[in-house]
Amino acid sequence: MIDKYSPLPIYYQIEEAIKGRIEKGELLEGEMIPSEREYAEAYEISRMTVRQAITNLVNDGYLTRRKGKGTFVANKKIEQKLVGLTSFTEDMKARGLSPSIKLLDYKLSEAQGKTASGLGIPSGATVIEFQRVRLADQIPMALETTFLSADLVRGLNEKIVQGSLYQYVEEELGLSIDYATQELEASVARETESEILGIAKGSPVLLIRRYTYLTDGRPLELVQSIYRGDRYKFTIDMQRG
Ligand code: 16G
The missing domain is CATH 1.10.10.10 (Winged helix-like DNA-binding domain superfamily/Winged helix DNA-binding domain)
Structure with missing residues (x-):
């Protein structure tokens, strides 16, 4: 050969x-x-x-x-198109993978600074903050930290966030999710992140920040996610002119 x-x-x-x-x-x-x-x-x-x-x-x-x-x-990477505002649950199901969630933390706190302005609420208002490991076919793919205004997502609790958040917001609360802006940057896994995601410390990861809004303009969520660089790649179609 x-x-x-x-x-x-x-x-x-x-x-x-x-x-x-x-x-x-x-x-x-x-x-x-x-x-x-x-x-x-x-x-x-x-x-x-x-x-x-x-x-x-x-x-x-x-x-x-x-x-x-x-x-x-190496394992084939999940290819995620950067079009359409979809949820993790929807993305995995569309691929025939089975999504699951490991809830690491769920707490209420007082909105301050960037969280308050990002969520469009006064400082001191109640924020729900939770951290979830997102898995596909039992394999940890991403670690997600979500901030929401407690006033907006009434009735949300620890049990609900172990399923699809978007489904709850749309089907149970009847809110209409409209658009999001997203930032994507390169980073490396720190010690705790690497343990949670099952990768070596210092492995490449993608840091994603999503700001999602409802049709009436109200901010729905601030989400900071860490995606495994060895499992994920994001693609985008571009049109010239
Ligand atoms: C995705 C979103 C996240 C959203 C979640 C809802 C990215 C980077 N993040 O993970 O912002 O909160 O989906 O998913 O895509 P769920 O409805 O399955 O809980």
């Missing part, structure tokens, strides 16, 4: 060979790939060359290295 006389560098040929095996399903998600030594022996090339190919595939998200264990085929 390796052509030493080809103008294509050998590391590149190895990369393509491994990628091909992943794409054809000969190497499965989560499966350990052969060691550098095994590849080097099989192809009669140096371990350095194999290492370069593997490093490139790790950087491109095809493989992941686990310290002291080996190199594994």
Whole structure:
């Protein structure tokens, strides 16, 4: 499979060979790939060359290295289109994945500063704040912290937020969710976040802030989420002109 006389560098040929095996399903998600030594022996090339190919595939998200264990085929990322204002529950169901929630915290506090102005309520008004781990097929995908005005989402409680918030707001409260603005930036998982999400400390994550509004213009929610960089990618269609 390796052509030493080809103008294509050998590391590149190895990369393509491994990628091909992943794409054809000969190497499965989560499966350990052969060691550098095994590849080097099989192809009669140096371990350095194999290492370069593997490093490139790790950087491109095809493989992941686990310290002291080996190199594994990475999990396919969930591709989330940045159009349409959808809920986590809807997004996962649309993919045939089963959404679940682990509620870590639920509390009432007094609105202050940015939270008060973001939610359009006076400081001192009651804010409901909760933190949820969002899972798909039992795998933690994101950690979400939500702030709502207690006055607006009457009747909300710890039990309800273990299901879909948007469903409660629309179907039970009869409020009409209209639009949101969202910020997305790169970050790394801190210690507690990495434990909650089941990733190594310092792993790349996507930090998302969503400000959602009702049709009558009232702010509904402020949400800060941390999405796993190894499981998520966001895509957007763009039109020129
Ligand atoms: C998504 C939203 C979040 C919203 C939640 C409602 C992002 C970044 N965040 O996770 O703002 O509160 O959906 O989901 O997309 P639920 O109705 O399933 O509780």
